[in-house]
Amino acid sequence: MTSPFVRKLRQGAQLSTEDEILLMGLSRSLHYAEARHDIYSEGDRPGSLTLILKGWACRDKILENGQRQIIAFFLPGDLCEPFGILPPFMNHSITALTPVTYARLRPDELRAMAQENSSIEQALWWDALAAMELQHEHVVSLGRRQAVERLGHLFCELHMRLAVVGLADRTGFSLPVTQQELGDALGLSAVHVNRSLRELRSLGFVNLRHRRLDLLDLNALKEFSLFDPAYLRFNGQPLHDGAWSAPSAVER
Amino acid sequence: MTSPFVRKLRQGAQLSTEDEILLMGLSRSLHYAEARHDIYSEGDRPGSLTLILKGWACRDKILENGQRQIIAFFLPGDLCEPFGILPPFMNHSITALTPVTYARLRPDELRAMAQENSSIEQALWWDALAAMELQHEHVVSLGRRQAVERLGHLFCELHMRLAVVGLADRTGFSLPVTQQELGDALGLSAVHVNRSLRELRSLGFVNLRHRRLDLLDLNALKEFSLFDPAYLRFNGQPLHDGAWSAPSAVER
DNA sequence: TCAGAGAATTATCGCGGGTTAGGTTCGACC
DNA sequence: GGTCGAACCTAACCCGCGATAATTCTCTGA
Numbered sequence: 001m002t003s004p005f006v007r008k009l010r011q012g013a014q015l016s017t018e019d020e021i022l023l024m025g026l027s028r029s030l031h032y033a034e035a036r037h038d039i040y041s042e043g044d045r046p047g048s049l050t051l052i053l054k055g056w057a058c059r060d061k062i063l064e065n066g067q068r069q070i071i072a073f074f075l076p077g078d079l080c081e082p083f084g085i086l087p088p089f090m091n092h093s094i095t096a097l098t099p100v101t102y103a104r105l106r107p108d109e110l111r112a113m114a115q116e117n118s119s120i121e122q123a124l125w126w127d128a129l130a131a132m133e134l135q136h137e138h139v140v141s142l143g144r145r146q147a148v149e150r151l152g153h154l155f156c157e158l159h160m161r162l163a164v165v166g167l168a169d170r171t172g173f174s175l176p177v178t179q180q181e182l183g184d185a186l187g188l189s190a191v192h193v194n195r196s197l198r199e200l201r202s203l204g205f206v207n208l209r210h211r212r213l214d215l216l217d218l219n220a221l222k223e224f225s226l227f228d229p230a231y232l233r234f235n236g237q238p239l240h241d242g243a244w245s246a247p248s249a250v251e252r
Numbered sequence: 253m254t255s256p257f258v259r260k261l262r263q264g265a266q267l268s269t270e271d272e273i274l275l276m277g278l279s280r281s282l283h284y285a286e287a288r289h290d291i292y293s294e295g296d297r298p299g300s301l302t303l304i305l306k307g308w309a310c311r312d313k314i315l316e317n318g319q320r321q322i323i324a325f326f327l328p329g330d331l332c333e334p335f336g337i338l339p340p341f342m343n344h345s346i347t348a349l350t351p352v353t354y355a356r357l358r359p360d361e362l363r364a365m366a367q368e369n370s371s372i373e374q375a376l377w378w379d380a381l382a383a384m385e386l387q388h389e390h391v392v393s394l395g396r397r398q399a400v401e402r403l404g405h406l407f408c409e410l411h412m413r414l415a416v417v418g419l420a421d422r423t424g425f426s427l428p429v430t431q432q433e434l435g436d437a438l439g440l441s442a443v444h445v446n447r448s449l450r451e452l453r454s455l456g457f458v459n460l461r462h463r464r465l466d467l468l469d470l471n472a473l474k475e476f477s478l479f480d481p482a483y484l485r486f487n488g489q490p491l492h493d494g495a496w497s498a499p500s501a502v503e504r
Numbered sequence: 505t506c507a508g509a510g511a512a513t514t515a516t517c518g519c520g521g522g523t524t525a526g527g528t529t530c531g532a533c534c
Numbered sequence: 535g536g537t538c539g540a541a542c543c544t545a546a547c548c549c550g551c552g553a554t555a556a557t558t559c560t561c562t563g564a
Contacts, residue, residue: 508564513557515556519550519553524548525544525545525546525547527542529540529544530539531540531541
């Protein structure tokens with residue numbers, strides 16, 4: 001079983017078996033975080049990079065008035081920091097949303113590996129670029145999309161990201177976050193998330209219950225949410241199920 | 253006269269004179285863009301990285317319904333793409349807001365320079381990290397701040413970023429964007445930007461007229477906007493004017 | 505000096521989404 | 535089976551901000 005990290009990086013570079021073995025060898029130092037506990041808190045001086053192996057985490061910030069904003073969701077295979085540098089101190093938190101297994105990586109080791117192996121260098125930079133563009137799209141959602149579109153768009157994004165690491169299929173995926181947390185990510189109140197979920201359900205797109213999101217009509221949801229997967233920069237190759245519409249990234 | 257790029261990078265690494273000469277030597281290929289014209293359009297395959305030397309630009313995206321979201325402002329000294337990779341295609345635009353002079357850099361040249369010179373490597377990665385955290389703060393603003401705070405927070409941020417490259421002093425700075433563009437960045441309508449500006453003026457914090465922002469009470473504005481400059485990751489050293497409150501980044 | 509265009513400004517009206525408050529369901533634990 | 539807390543769901547009310555439109559300001563160029 002290949003790691004989610006490697007599965008994702010295949011989207012960004014042609015990796016040989018040796019490349020993949022090298023990348024998997026990075027995850028030596030395994031750690032565990034309980035749900036709702038910080039992996040890093042604001043002000044911490046991180047000693048290593050964080051690679052999520054199992055479970056969901058997020059980057060979030062608590063404001064002076066107690067409000068919370070979730071800046072990014074981290075899924076299995078995601079690096080929480082850029083691979084080339086360690087922040088001298090954290091100005092936000094990395095928080096486990098579920099029980100999380102993660103590895104601690106050393107940036108000098110990653111940089112050295114990238115220097116010696118150009119496929120890996122390409123893959124790591126591709127991952128950094130994709131992570132940035134995820135942020136860009138988040139800004140677009142918060143700035144210019146209505147609540148229902150925001151939710152729908154997020155569901156489409158999560159679905160594609162999870163599918164790449166084998167954690168989603170056509171019927172849906174596990175969505176282990178509360179409606180409050182969805183609101184904290186989308187700049188909405190929990191109440192309005194609930195209203196919007198009801199609307200998505202009544203439109204026949206999705207159904208969220210018991211921490212699982214059922215996709216009833218994925219294509220209709222994508223169309224409704226104006227979801228263009230180009231920003232994910234997936235090449236579409238290893239999405240084993242041909243029934244999915246491949247992103248048009250490569251064709252552009 | 254040192255370039256704004258070098259001036260900014262001094263905030264992230266100890267640069268020798270030779271380092272600075274190397275960095276300035278990168279800007280060989282000079283280009284010019286007219287105000288309101290794209291430097292890169294959506295779908296373009298960029299052939300080089302963009303370094304802003306003079307004028308203001310932005311990263312923006314036009315939605316299907318015609319709405320626009322400005323994802324980031326680029327000031328003199330800013331790199332519009334990560335230094336290590338060229339996006340295979342653009343999924344948003346880089347647009348000049350004023351007449352812009354920029355340089356085209358080659359990522360392989362930058363990566364090679366970073367490999368041979370660890371101060372420059374440190375500086376470039378520091379810059380990439382700071383750019384990402386700017387995006388994080390943008391998400392926080394759009395998600396959880398009210399219109400007036402968003403505006404105030406943006407003014408504080410622009411002031412610090414411009415001051416580092418010598419384009420702002422205690423009294424204010426040139427702000428060559430329309431209220432519509434401020435709204436496109438902050439997820440607001442132009443009308444509401446105007447309302448919020450009036451409020452900031454009536455509170456005695458700032459005055460915006462003729463494309464210049466006068467800072468009437470910067471400390472009060474920072475307090476009002478809950479502005480914590482830690483996310484900019486400036487070390488505070490080369491801010492020649494001692495009257496400014498140095499960011500607390502280094503002390504954390 | 506005047507005309508025209510774009511930007512700034514202000515007022516009115518209505519909607520999207522926040523706030524508050526209540527009830528319901530569910531799972532964990534005793 | 536009963537209790538407790540967390541999450542889910544719904545309704546009523548209200549406010550921040552969007553939409554529209556009309557007016558004024560500013561700059562540019564003929």
